[in-house]
Amino acid sequence: MTHDLVVIGGGPGGYVAAIRAAQLGMKVAIVEKEDRFGGTCLRVGCIPSKALLESSHKYELATGELRQHGVLVEAVSLDLGVMMKRKADVVQTLSKGIEALLAKNKVTRFKGTGRLAGAGRVAVTGGDGSVTDLAAQRIILAVGSHSVVLPGIQVDGDRVGTSTEALSYPEVPEHLVVIGGGYIGLELGSVWRRLGSRVTVLEYFDRILTGIDAEIASDALTLFKKQGLDIQLGVKVTSARAEGDSCVVECEGRDPIHCDRVLAATGRKPATADLGLETVGLTTDERGWIPVDAQFRTASPGVYAIGDCIPGPMLAHKAEEDGVACVEAMQSGWCHVDYGLVPAVVFTHPEIAAVGQTEEQLKADGVAFKKGVFPYRANGRARTINDTTGKVKLLADAATDKVLGIHIIGPAAGDLIGEAAAAMNFGATAEDIARVCHAHPTLPEVLKEAALAADGRAIHA
Numbered sequence: 001m002t003h004d005l006v007v008i009g010g011g012p013g014g015y016v017a018a019i020r021a022a023q024l025g026m027k028v029a030i031v032e033k034e035d036r037f038g039g040t041c042l043r044v045g046c047i048p049s050k051a052l053l054e055s056s057h058k059y060e061l062a063t064g065e066l067r068q069h070g071v072l073v074e075a076v077s078l079d080l081g082v083m084m085k086r087k088a089d090v091v092q093t094l095s096k097g098i099e100a101l102l103a104k105n106k107v108t109r110f111k112g113t114g115r116l117a118g119a120g121r122v123a124v125t126g127g128d129g130s131v132t133d134l135a136a137q138r139i140i141l142a143v144g145s146h147s148v149v150l151p152g153i154q155v156d157g158d159r160v161g162t163s164t165e166a167l168s169y170p171e172v173p174e175h176l177v178v179i180g181g182g183y184i185g186l187e188l189g190s191v192w193r194r195l196g197s198r199v200t201v202l203e204y205f206d207r208i209l210t211g212i213d214a215e216i217a218s219d220a221l222t223l224f225k226k227q228g229l230d231i232q233l234g235v236k237v238t239s240a241r242a243e244g245d246s247c248v249v250e251c252e253g254r255d256p257i258h259c260d261r262v263l264a265a266t267g268r269k270p271a272t273a274d275l276g277l278e279t280v281g282l283t284t285d286e287r288g289w290i291p292v293d294a295q296f297r298t299a300s301p302g303v304y305a306i307g308d309c310i311p312g313p314m315l316a317h318k319a320e321e322d323g324v325a326c327v328e329a330m331q332s333g334w335c336h337v338d339y340g341l342v343p344a345v346v347f348t349h350p351e352i353a354a355v356g357q358t359e360e361q362l363k364a365d366g367v368a369f370k371k372g373v374f375p376y377r378a379n380g381r382a383r384t385i386n387d388t389t390g391k392v393k394l395l396a397d398a399a400t401d402k403v404l405g406i407h408i409i410g411p412a413a414g415d416l417i418g419e420a421a422a423a424m425n426f427g428a429t430a431e432d433i434a435r436v437c438h439a440h441p442t443l444p445e446v447l448k449e450a451a452l453a454a455d456g457r458a459i460h461a
Contacts, residue, residue, distance in 0.1 A: 003029045005327070006122050006136035008114035008275070011039020012316040013307030014142030015098055017323030022105035024331050029134060030107055031114035031124050036095040037102070039144050041316040044164045047094060049187055051087040052167065053347050056194040059083075068386055078195060084168065110134065116141075116276030120302055123276070138302050140326060141275060141290065142319070145268040145308035152239035152250075153179065153264050159242035160262040163188060172196045173260040177249050179237050181208035183346040185265030186224065190348050193228055200259070202235040202251065209346065213358040213407040216393065220352055220409055223389060240264070270309050287311075295335055296326040318342050343421045345414035350390045353417035356405030356424055359395060368398035372430060372454030376410040378461045379449075380441035387411040392450040394430060401429035406450075412443050419444060430454040 003026075007018045010032030018030045036043055062076045102109060110124045110132060117123040122134040147162040149155050157165060166188045172195045178185040181203030193199040201208075208224075208231060209217040225231055236252040240262045249257040270288040277283060277290070280300035284290055290305040292298055298305055306326050307319030318339070325335035346352040362369050377388040390410025396403050406420035423433055433451035438444050452458045 001029070001132070002135040003027045003108070004136065005029070005138045005140065005330075006031065006114075006134050007140045007142055008116075008122060009039065009140075009142035009144060009307075010034070010037040010098075010109075011142060011144045011307065011319065012041050013144075013319030013323040014039070014140065015102060016320045017140055017142060017306060017327050018107045019101055019105050020324045021327040021330075022107050024327060026327070026330075028105075028107045029110055029136070030102065031110045031112065031122065031134075033111070033113045035111075036091070037098040038091075038095050039316075040146070042091060042094055042098075044167055046316055048087045048091055048167045049163070049184075049191070050347055051090045052083065052191045053187060053349075055083045055086060056191045057349055060194040065386070078172070080170075080172065080195070087167070114143075115274070116279050116303070118279045119300070121279075136302075138304065138330060140296075140323075141272070141298075141303065141305040141309050142307050142323065143271045143275065143309060144319075145314055146271050147264065148267040148269050149264050150179070150237065150266050153237070153262075154239070154241040155264060156242050159245070159247050159260075160240050160264070162264050166192075166261075166263045166265075169261065174198065175200070175259040176261050176263060177202065177240070177247070177257055177259045178263045178265055179240065179249070180265035180267070181205070181231060181233070182265060182267065183209065183344075183348075185263065186220075186229075186346065186348055188263060188265065189229055190224075190227070199229050200257065201229055201231040202237055202249070203231065203233050204236055206233050208233070209352070211344075212346070212352060212354060213393065213405070214360055216352060216354070216407045216409050219390070220346075220348070223350065223409075224348070268308070268314055272309055295329040295333075296322065312339050313342050313344065315342060315344065338425065341421060341424055343417045345417060347414060350387070350410045351413035352409045353413035354405070354407045355417055355421045356403070357395065358405060358407070359393075362395060362404060367404070369395050369404060370398050370430075370454050371395055372450045372452065372458070374446050374449040374453050374458055374461055376443075376446060379443060379446050381443050381445070382411060384441065385411065392416075392446045394433075394447075394450040394454050396430040396454050401431055401454075403428050403430055403433065403451075406447070408446075410443075410446070416444055416447060419447060 007014045007030045112124040112126040124132040175198045178189045178201045189199045240249045296304045306322035308314045321337045329335035343355040372394040375391045376382040382388045393407040395405040430451040438448045
């Protein structure tokens with residue numbers, strides 16, 4: 001079975017690379033061990049978590065905020081089973097969509113665990129132990145990443161688990177302890193808090209959301225605490241274990257915490273172990289990443305790596321960009337992904353989104369900049385939807401006015417960051433954004449006003 005390209009991994013990077021390669025005329029095969037395509041993102045990550053975030057937010061609205069709109073809902077109750085079924089239906093629908101796209105583009109699917117088996121060879125081991133050998137001119141490694149569990153945390157797949165288990169709790173925990181104050185822990189912590197859990201977040205560092213602009217992260221911390229999340233900073237967790245139907249979390253210098261469930265949300269690492277890298281003379285770095293050049297080529301001829309397998313943000317949309325760029329470079333010899341302009345979104349409420357450099361990064365690099373800030377509370381559309389918490393922060397070069405970073409906390413931040421990313425990819429200045437006519441009343445007007453504010457001339461603040 002000879003192909004022009006074999007892709008190992010059917011997540012966002014892998015299936016997108018396979019489709020684009022097929023569009024370019026290649027004979028393509030894709031190897032995926034799970035029943036469903038979409039990788040962690042679709043099966044047990046981005047998509048199911050956002051489905052639960054949306055459902056839990058609607059539940060919270062029905063139990064309180066709708067009254068401010070004159071909508072009176074009596075005897076609101078939770079049907080967790082229906083909520084979970086909706087989540088599963090969303091995942092299944094999108095997964096079937098990917099299967100249809102692969103079939104439409106004549107990409108051949110092999111079910112099983114793919115492993116390099118020497119130059120130009122991939123061995124696919126099926127669930128029954130049978131092995132299928134594939135030959136290919138080129139091979140893309142797109143196996144994604146998996147959760148990192150700290151020493152001492154005894155994951156049992158039930159009471160003490162990772163984000164995978166936290167997406168499918170059979171009942172609302174009375175007390176959930178989240179280890180890690182990053183986006184995964186805060187998103188899933190928000191879901192279960194809205195549904196009635198007492199949620200304690202334990203973060204080792206002195207802030208949440210490392211990597212996000214510190215001012216925005218500080219605002220988020222204040223808001224999340226007001227919402228009822230018990231966020232404790234500077235906490236070193238030494239162990240977590242299940243004891244019957246409960247759990248015990250032990251921390252350095254503190255009394256043990258007793259709870260119903262524990263979510264370990266302490267990051268992710270590349271799933272590059274046992275890929276057969278040694279059969280083609282490849283090794284990973286200390287973090288498990290596979291070194292590649294600007295065209296995603298590894299040190300082994302004909303072997304490429306993308307997505308979470310290589311350095312850069314571990315984000316689905318970054319992996320997709322990698323996949324497209326990688327296969328297009330095979331044809332043209334040129335590709336480019338600007339990792340400095342990969343947007344990031346935290347889907348809490350309010351949402352948090354960012355693209356470009358933070359204020360801390362600019363200061364550390366000695367870059368002179370100006371800052372424009374505009375609050376949602378001064379936006380007409382935010383008032384009409386009764387969602388005025390948050391702000392936009394725009395950072396521009398002091399000399400050239402080129403936008404260097406945009407950071408948002410507020411409603412629809414994840415959508416608004418798209419305009420910011422587009423503008424920055426075209427090298428926009430703050431003046432450029434300020435001169436764009438934005439429809440009124442809409443939330444994107446906050447971007448225009450923040451751009452004006454960078455020169456001290458915001459109209460509505």
